[in-house]
Structures are given as C-alpha cells and as structure tokens.
Amino acid sequence: MSTSGRAQGAARRARNSTGLRVLARAGYAASGVVHLLIGWLAVRLALGSSSGSADESGAFRQLASAPGGMIVLWAVTLGFAALALWQLTEALVGVPGVDDAQEAGARVKAGGKGVLYGVLAAMAARYAVGGGGGGGGGQQESLTATLMQDPAGRWLVVAAGLVIVGVGIFHVVKGWRKKFLEDLRGAGGGKAGVAVVRLGQVGYIAKGVALAVLGGLFVAAGVTHDADKAGGLDDALRTIRDQPFGTALLIVTGVGIAAYGVYSLARARYARI
Template sequence: MSTAQSAEHAARRAQDSAPLRTLARVGYAASGVLHLIIGFLAVQLATGDSSGSASESGALQQLSEAPGGAVALWVAAIGLGALALWHIVEALLGVPGSESAKQTAARVKAAGKGVLYAVLAFLAGRYASGGSGSGGGEAQEGFTAQILQLPGGQLIVGAIGLVIIGVGVFHVVKGWRKKFLEDLRTSGPGAVGKAVVRLGQVGYIAKGIALGVLGGLFVLAGVQSDADKAGGLEDALKTIQDQPFGAVLLILTGVGIAAYGVYSFARARYAKL
C-alpha cells in the first residue's frame, strides 16, 4: 500500500470513528447556540437595545461572559474543530452519496464548510482562553482594504461579493425547496419531524437573505473602491434595518436566524454522518 493510500485509509478510518461523529454533532449544536445568540442580538438591534455585536464574534463574546462560558466555549471549539475536520476529509477524499458528475461541486462546498467551521473553532478557542477577536465589520474592512491595494483588487473584492451573494441565494433556494432534508435522516425510527422542516425553511431563507446583503456590501466596496463599504454580518443586518420598515424586517430576520439555530440542534441529532 502506497503512502497516499495509507493516508487516505487513515483519514477515512478517522472519519468513520464514533468519537469524531459525536464531536461533529456537538459542532452542529455549538453552531445552533451561536445562531440563537446572533438572532437575539439582531432583534435587540432592531429595538434599539443592543447589548453586543450581532455577529459571530459578538455571539462568542456574549457566551464568554455567561456563567461557565469558558467551558462552553472550549466544548464549542472542540466540536466545531471536529466538524471542520469532517468536511475537510470529504473535500480531500470525496463526498459519499454524491453523484460522480456533482462530486467536484460537492468537494468545493465541503472545503468551504471546513474552512468556515475551522475559523469558528479558532475564534471559540481564542475567546475561551481569555482573548478577543476583532469586530466583524472592522476585520472585514481591513481585509477588503488589503485586497483593494492589489492589482485588480476591485475585481477581486467584487468577485468575493458575488460569491457571497451566490451562497446566500443557495441558502434561500435550499430552504424554499427543502433541499436541506438531503442532509438529514428523513425515514425510519427517529426521523426528522415537520417542526424541524419548518424551522429549517425559515432559518435557511433568513440566513440566505443576510448573506445576500453582506455580499452586496462587498460588491459595492469593489465598485466604489472603498473598503468602508464592506463589513461583517452586523453591517448587513444594519443595512436591512435602514430599509423602509427596516425594524420589522430586521426582527423577522433575527427570528429567522434564531430558527436556524434551533434547526441546528435538530441537525445535531438527525444529520447524516
């Protein structure tokens, strides 16, 4: 057996292990907690009584300040790290159950998820150890400013925005058409119920809208060559708030993001792993 084959065998064996599966489910639950907090902070933002940034960093900060927050954050970091590893293995070795013609797209999607969960795991560990992260909007603006200085920087930033918009549209379609059910056990003992389906629909659509607005900010930053136009999730939510009937729209978005959080708890149980 070659070195590459041995590495692939070891990776698949690790992915098939019960401990990694369990920890990956913990990762989904941790994601649920973060989305619940973000949804709550978004509603607070809409009512003018915000107690923190309505973003992943803001959610982690809120969790760190809660009783037992450090322990919860370490658990979240481990679970999110396991979930990242799970998806990275899929990206490298292939996604089981995906058609051959769609395997490349499935691997790219798995890689994106792996990177996202790895970043969240890192941030959770950083907050758990007493550190802090840069504000989501400030970090994105600094990142965008660096890219704009590169040759073709405006096009790169605009392309990033279009990709984020595409991810947002994907979430909306996935929610509307109930495509997320492909990720869950929908038959047999302990199958997912109708309430989870509704939560998934509302959650995916709300999250998709927020991502679409976030992507739009990046496109605007690229078109105007102005890093200040870019931002993080809270900036996207504030953009929603600035629209006609913005407070109502933001409350609905916050409730939808919280619904995605509750759905993530169900996903921790019903996910196909």
C-alpha cells in the same frame, strides 16, 4: 504507499470513527447555539440596542461573559473543530451517496465547509482563552482595504461579494425547496418532524437573505473603491435595519436566524453522518 494514499487512509479511518461522528454532531449543536445568540443580538439591534455586534464574534463574546460560559466556549470550539475535520475527510475521500457526476462539486463544497468550521473553531478558542479582539466588521474592512491597494484587488473584492451573494441565494433556494432534508436521516427527512422542517425553511431563507446583503456590501465596496462599505454580518444586519420598515425586517430576520439555530440543534440528532 504514497503520501496522498496515507492521507486518504487516515481520512477514511477518521470518518469511520464513532468518536468523531459524535463530536461532529456536537458541532451542529455548537452552530445552533451560535445562531441562536446571533438571532437574539439581531432582535436587540432592531429594538435599539447599541451593545454587542450581531455576528459570530458577538455571540462568542456573550458566551465568554456568561456564568460558565468558558466551559461552553471550549465545548463549542471542540464541536466546530470536529465538524471541520469531518468535512475535510469528506473532501479527501468523497461524500457518501453522491454520484460520480457530482462528486467533484461535493468535495469542493465539503472542503469549503471544513475551512469555515475551522475558522469558527479558531475564533471560539481565541475567546475561550481571553482574546477575541474587535468585531468582524472592522476586520473585514481592513482586509478589504488591503486588497484594494492592488489594482486588481477591487475586482477580487467584487468577485468575493458575488460569491457570497450566490451562497445567500443558494440558502434561500435550499430553504424554499426544502433541499436541506437531504442532509437529514430518513426518507426526505421524515424522521425529523414537521416542526424541524418548518424551522429549517425559515432559518435557511433568513440566513440566505443576511448573506446576500453581506455579499452586496462587498460588491459595493469594490465597485466604489470604498473599503468602509465592506463589513461583516453585523454590518449587513444594520443595513437591513436602515431600510424602510427596517426594524420589522430585522426582527423577522433575527427570528429567522434563531430558527436556523433551533434547526441546527435538531440537525445534531438527525444529520446524515
């Protein structure tokens, strides 16, 4: 058997593993905890708090400083790692219930999610062992500055920003049209209940708005050749705060991100896995 055949066989065995399915559901619960914390930090930011960044690093830092937080951080790490492995197995062997015309796109999407969850698992593990370092915004600016040293780098930054804007718009549309119900068990997600559907709608739209603003920062950084304009989610939320009626907008966005967190906790139970 070829190397690719052995890899696909291992991926199928992993996908059929009851233990991995349970841990993957724990990954959605971990995502829920992180988004709840980001939403809380965003509301605090809107109300004038200057401590803590409203992004994944800020959420992990809050967990690390809480009583028993290290145990929770290791559980979050394990959940994200399992969810990453689950998504990567789907990228290798295919996503169930997807027709042939959409299979390639579904595999790419699953692979992208797998990488994202893997990065989150690595971040959580770094905080769990006492590392962590600075916030995401400074790291993004440093990476952007490095890219823009190359003549074509600024356009790569613009392209990355446009991709993030596209992902944000996708989240908004997915929430508005309730397309996320396809991710849940039961016909149309009917088993999940009205409350979960409403939380999913609000959460996806709020997260999409934040991602669209984040992508806009990257586009602005590339177009103006100014890496300082790039940043992470915390910078995007601060940009929302600095707009007219920004305090109210950021509170609404923070509550929406927290709603996505509650939806993710429900998804841990109802997700199609």
